[in-house]
Amino acid sequence: xxxEVKTLDFNTDWEYSPALESTDHIHIQEPTDLFISxxxxxxxxxxxxxxxxxxxxxxxxxxxxxxxxxxxxAVKAARKAYDNVWSKMKPTERGxxxxxxxxxxxxxxxxxAVIESLDGGKPIRESRDVDVPLSAAHFFYYAGWAxxxxxxxxxxxxxxVGVAGQIIPWNFPLLMAAWKLAxxxxxxxxxxxxxxxxxxxxxxxxxxxxxxxxxxxxxxxIINGGGNTGQALVEHxxxxxxxxxxxTEVGKFIMKTVVGTGKKYTLELGGKxxxxxxxxxxxxxxxxxxxxxxxxxxxHVCCAGSRLFVQENIAxxxxxxxxxxxxxxxxxxxxxxxxxxxxxxxxxQLDKIKMYVDIGQKEGGSIFQSPCxxxxxxxxxxxxxxxxxxxxxxxxxxxxxGPVLAIQTFRTVDEVIMKANNTPYGLSGGVWTDKGSKIxxxxxxxxxxxxxxxTFNKFDPSAPFGGYKESGLGREGGVEGxxxxxxxx
Amino acid sequence: xxxxxNIQKTYKLYIDGKFLRTESARYIKWQDSKETTQVNVCRSxxxxxxxxxxxxxxxxxxxxxxxxxNRGQILYRIAExxxxxxxxxxxxxxxxxxxxxxxxxxxxxxxDRLIYYSGWADKYMQIxxxxxxxxxxxxxxxxxxATGVVAATAPEESSLLGLVSIIAPIILGGNTLVILxxxxxxxxxxxxxxxxxxxxxxxxxxxxLTGYRSELLExxxxxxxxxxxxxxxxxxxxxxLVESNSALNVKRPVVYPDQDWSKEKxxxxxxxxxxxxxxxxxxxxxx
Numbered sequence: 001x002x003x004e005v006k007t008l009d010f011n012t013d014w015e016y017s018p019a020l021e022s023t024d025h026i027h028i029q030e031p032t033d034l035f036i037s038x039x040x041x042x043x044x045x046x047x048x049x050x051x052x053x054x055x056x057x058x059x060x061x062x063x064x065x066x067x068x069x070x071x072x073x074a075v076k077a078a079r080k081a082y083d084n085v086w087s088k089m090k091p092t093e094r095g096x097x098x099x100x101x102x103x104x105x106x107x108x109x110x111x112x113a114v115i116e117s118l119d120g121g122k123p124i125r126e127s128r129d130v131d132v133p134l135s136a137a138h139f140f141y142y143a144g145w146a147x148x149x150x151x152x153x154x155x156x157x158x159x160x161v162g163v164a165g166q167i168i169p170w171n172f173p174l175l176m177a178a179w180k181l182a183x184x185x186x187x188x189x190x191x192x193x194x195x196x197x198x199x200x201x202x203x204x205x206x207x208x209x210x211x212x213x214x215x216x217x218x219x220x221x222i223i224n225g226g227g228n229t230g231q232a233l234v235e236h237x238x239x240x241x242x243x244x245x246x247x248t249e250v251g252k253f254i255m256k257t258v259v260g261t262g263k264k265y266t267l268e269l270g271g272k273x274x275x276x277x278x279x280x281x282x283x284x285x286x287x288x289x290x291x292x293x294x295x296x297x298x299x300h301v302c303c304a305g306s307r308l309f310v311q312e313n314i315a316x317x318x319x320x321x322x323x324x325x326x327x328x329x330x331x332x333x334x335x336x337x338x339x340x341x342x343x344x345x346x347x348x349q350l351d352k353i354k355m356y357v358d359i360g361q362k363e364g365g366s367i368f369q370s371p372c373x374x375x376x377x378x379x380x381x382x383x384x385x386x387x388x389x390x391x392x393x394x395x396x397x398x399x400x401x402g403p404v405l406a407i408q409t410f411r412t413v414d415e416v417i418m419k420a421n422n423t424p425y426g427l428s429g430g431v432w433t434d435k436g437s438k439i440x441x442x443x444x445x446x447x448x449x450x451x452x453x454x455t456f457n458k459f460d461p462s463a464p465f466g467g468y469k470e471s472g473l474g475r476e477g478g479v480e481g482x483x484x485x486x487x488x489x
Numbered sequence: 490x491x492x493x494x495n496i497q498k499t500y501k502l503y504i505d506g507k508f509l510r511t512e513s514a515r516y517i518k519w520q521d522s523k524e525t526t527q528v529n530v531c532r533s534x535x536x537x538x539x540x541x542x543x544x545x546x547x548x549x550x551x552x553x554x555x556x557x558x559n560r561g562q563i564l565y566r567i568a569e570x571x572x573x574x575x576x577x578x579x580x581x582x583x584x585x586x587x588x589x590x591x592x593x594x595x596x597x598x599x600x601d602r603l604i605y606y607s608g609w610a611d612k613y614m615q616i617x618x619x620x621x622x623x624x625x626x627x628x629x630x631x632x633x634x635a636t637g638v639v640a641a642t643a644p645e646e647s648s649l650l651g652l653v654s655i656i657a658p659i660i661l662g663g664n665t666l667v668i669l670x671x672x673x674x675x676x677x678x679x680x681x682x683x684x685x686x687x688x689x690x691x692x693x694x695x696x697x698l699t700g701y702r703s704e705l706l707e708x709x710x711x712x713x714x715x716x717x718x719x720x721x722x723x724x725x726x727x728x729x730l731v732e733s734n735s736a737l738n739v740k741r742p743v744v745y746p747d748q749d750w751s752k753e754k755x756x757x758x759x760x761x762x763x764x765x766x767x768x769x770x771x772x773x774x775x776x
Contacts, residue, residue, distance in 0.1 A: 255736035453772045460623035470739045
């Protein structure tokens, strides 16, 4: 006997009134210059590029572009600060500066959140509740490590590496800056940080804070630009360590670039996480988790749960619940507090997502898209899922980095483990079941650095994050996050 | 006069728990400096290496799911068997050019190193695991796990102690291994395989090849089903090759420059961590 599935009816005349976050309190430097040796300065050649709001395609600010000569200036400043000040400072004092940065981010939290949403397109609810508080927490966590390193590495002395060159992506601009800067500074390194080309503004706001808290000039330098700027930083002979978060393709390029230089490096690269749902899981809770796993931050998440594996006997029910839930997701203005899914970060990224959706259909997948209306201006993509796909489909194999979920079914544990691990990536994975022993068994068998059991996409400064296989090398967060920034003697 | 003809050993490869000749049927003539002994050592091919990787890959799940206690005991067993075969290793080390005293010391230290690491098998996890106090209602912990299949080249000079110092931390952490023996001193590597073979080490966990590093390093570093590559030596060209090819599938490259393997810092838990991954697990804390 088939029981009738009860559904929520959202088709009423009632609509959400807009609940816009105000922007009158934020201040963005125009133009936004490079931050080198404690000063905001234009580039050597005075070149600027525009950063736009992906939700309406309007220009927000002109941003100075760093050329090779600027990179050199920044590295020199970092070296000088390392030799003369930062490596000699008492660890306790070093820690106090980092605590101060954490405090100032908290004090100016809303300004950061609004700028993050303006510049990158993510919903204000996420930038306000996730990105900014986690960034402050990250500085707070690592500040405390500065004078306790002997407890992190028993039997060895931890020495700083020197000057770190750090390159971060556009999906969590401020948070990634925090992930990179906090452990590097706590362990006594100085830094040249390059934010992503499409999202430079919150990192530059962070530069203001760094200036405000009197961090010695040159300890942190922040320069903007695209791939060429990043390459100049990676190739610079006086950089001792590279920390990169981004695509696997660029990560491999960096590995080749540093060959023979003795530079240390850590890489946080792509992913194609398997989210595995067993028939004994609480389905409604799991559906929320699946939605959060793939649609959080428009799917611009390296650890997104982009491959869903549902046990065959519950697949029909789960997929219908999932579709219903997708229909209730509000796509629209990132600054509206009701918004669930904001703007796609850039035109390039939108085109890439559309390309994959196209490929998915051409290869025979069945598509479902939430019938939401999308704004006319800006870059938008409706929440999308595919069924009738298999392991060999490109949308199952390749990282899309957008709100696109590929669903497959399975019958046995062995089968789903084989499918889940059948990828060159290994960043994260999810398991949904009410059975504890199954969680431990699956968590061990999934070859990935982070396993979320009955949850997904959770982050904390004390919890190590990073990939197996082609998802990267090294960890960020926790005690392990200190390791890439020290030489053990 | 009936003079007894002594029996000479055929030095073979050790792949998947079996002593095999190279599939290529090629050999390298090895002789000691006094030219009293001549041996035809197998010159391994790319195919031998690939077969060894298949064996190593098949052995990963079983080996890494053994209990730490069990892996520790197997390491201890290797030390026991090595101790019992002192005479044979003495003969080979001296044949390879070591002075008698030096050879004795090397065997002592090799046995001691195995015992040392045997004791780490169920402890490094405790030292490097953490419960992380996340600021949300979740139970969160992280712990080391084997990287998977490791390809390695053994130290050239220290053919027994160097070999043991590389092998022990890799396999005790649940990895499986394909290792290329010292090119100039290959004898005791193969004899060490006989030690492994009688020490309850499952087939495929450790595979030992002999041959030319210049021929095989390219294949070691380009193989797409190898998770980490460990290179011993100080040849800058070879280091560049290893580092550059690692980028193909983001292998973890580990380089040990030529060094004195008898030093205190040549052992320790941080050597184990070079072929470990950290896994973090989250679970909600409910009502």
